[in-house]
Amino acid sequence: MQRYRQLQIKLTPQRLAILSYLNGNKTHPSAEDIYKAVKKQFPTMSFATVYNTLEALKNRGGVMELKIDDKRKRYDPDSTKHHHFICTKCRSIVDIFKDYKLSLPDELKKGFDVTGNSIEFYGTCRKCKKGSEQ
Amino acid sequence: MQRYRQLQIKLTPQRLAILSYLNGNKTHPSAEDIYKAVKKQFPTMSFATVYNTLEALKNRGGVMELKIDDKRKRYDPDSTKHHHFICTKCRSIVDIFKDYKLSLPDELKKGFDVTGNSIEFYGTCRKCKKGSEQ
DNA sequence: GAGTTATTTTAGAATTATTCTCAGTTGATA
DNA sequence: TATCAACTGAGAATAATTCTAAAATAACTC
Structure with missing residues (x-):
C-alpha cells in the first residue's frame, strides 16, 4: 500500500479496491473487467469511477493503457518497460x-x-x- | 488498377474512389478521413460503404488496420511488412x-x-x- | 476530534466510432 | 441483356468512453 501513497491521489475505498484488483494482475483487463470485479465489493461502483481512477493512474505512471485490442482499451498495472x-x-x-x-x-x-x-x-x-x- | 482486379471484389465506382484515395496514401487515414474525401465525389456515400470496403480489403490483404490511435482505427494501404x-x-x-x-x-x-x-x-x-x- | 474544502463518487445522459438492417441498385458473368 | 449475388445507403442500433451535476468524503488544519 506504500506504493499507492506515492501516487498522490486521494485514496478512496473504491480506488483501493481498483488498485488491489490491478496489483499483480497479469490479465491485462479492460475497464469492464475492472468494473465487474470491483462492483462485487462496491455495488454502487460506476464506470465513471473506473475511468477516473485509470486516468489518474495513467497520468502518474501507475498503469499503462494498451491499444492491443481493437474493441476496447486494456490496462496493464506493470508500467516497467516491456x-x-x-x-x-x-x-x-x-x-x-x-x-x-x-x-x-x-x-x-x-x-x-x-x-x-x-x-x-x-x-x-x-x-x-x-x-x-x- | 490491375492491382484492384486481383482483389476479387466487385469494383463499384464508390470502391474505386476509395481505392484511389488510399493508393499511395501515407497519412494512415481513419474511416472518417476516407468518408469525407470520397463524399466529395459521391455525396450519397455512407459510412457503411467505407467500412464494408475496408473490411473486404482487410480480408484480402489490401489494407492494414492500425491500432495506433486510441480514438479510432487507422488504415494503411501499404500491407507489406513495416x-x-x-x-x-x-x-x-x-x-x-x-x-x-x-x-x-x-x-x-x-x-x-x-x-x-x-x-x-x-x-x-x-x-x-x-x-x-x- | 470537528470544521473546511477541494476532490471524488455516482446515476444517468451524452458522445462517438463502428456495426447492423433491409430495401433498392448494380457489376459481373453467362 | 437477363440473372442474381453482392453492394449501396439512410438511418437505426450497439458499445466504449466521456460528461454532468448533485451528494458524499478524504485529507488537511486547527
Whole structure:
C-alpha cells in the first residue's frame, strides 16, 4: 500500500479496491473487467469511477493503457518497460520482458528523436499450440 | 488498377474512389478521413460503404488496420511488412521499413510460435524537432 | 476530534466510432 | 441483356468512453 501513497491521489475505498484488483494482475483487463470485479465489493461502483481512477493512474505512471485490442482499451498495472505477445487464437496476452535495442533506419536517424518503443508479437501461445497438437 | 482486379471484389465506382484515395496514401487515414474525401465525389456515400470496403480489403490483404490511435482505427494501404513511428507532439505517423529480427526471450521460445511482430516507435518527428529549436 | 474544502463518487445522459438492417441498385458473368 | 449475388445507403442500433451535476468524503488544519 506504500506504493499507492506515492501516487498522490486521494485514496478512496473504491480506488483501493481498483488498485488491489490491478496489483499483480497479469490479465491485462479492460475497464469492464475492472468494473465487474470491483462492483462485487462496491455495488454502487460506476464506470465513471473506473475511468477516473485509470486516468489518474495513467497520468502518474501507475498503469499503462494498451491499444492491443481493437474493441476496447486494456490496462496493464506493470508500467516497467516491456512488450507483449498476443495469441491470435485465444487472444491472450503475455508479457515479454526483454530489452530489444532498436534503432531507426539510417535515413531517419537524423531529425527524429526516439523516446521509446513498443513491440507486439503475434502467434500461437503455448496452450493453444498444445491444444491443436492433440 | 490491375492491382484492384486481383482483389476479387466487385469494383463499384464508390470502391474505386476509395481505392484511389488510399493508393499511395501515407497519412494512415481513419474511416472518417476516407468518408469525407470520397463524399466529395459521391455525396450519397455512407459510412457503411467505407467500412464494408475496408473490411473486404482487410480480408484480402489490401489494407492494414492500425491500432495506433486510441480514438479510432487507422488504415494503411501499404500491407507489406513495416513498422511505425508516432510523433508524440503532432501525432503524425511515419512508416519504418526495416526488418528487425526479433526473437522471444529464451524461456518463451519453446511453446510459442511467432508469426509476426509490429513495432511502434515513439518520439519527436523531424518537423516538430525543428519547430521547437527555433 | 470537528470544521473546511477541494476532490471524488455516482446515476444517468451524452458522445462517438463502428456495426447492423433491409430495401433498392448494380457489376459481373453467362 | 437477363440473372442474381453482392453492394449501396439512410438511418437505426450497439458499445466504449466521456460528461454532468448533485451528494458524499478524504485529507488537511486547527
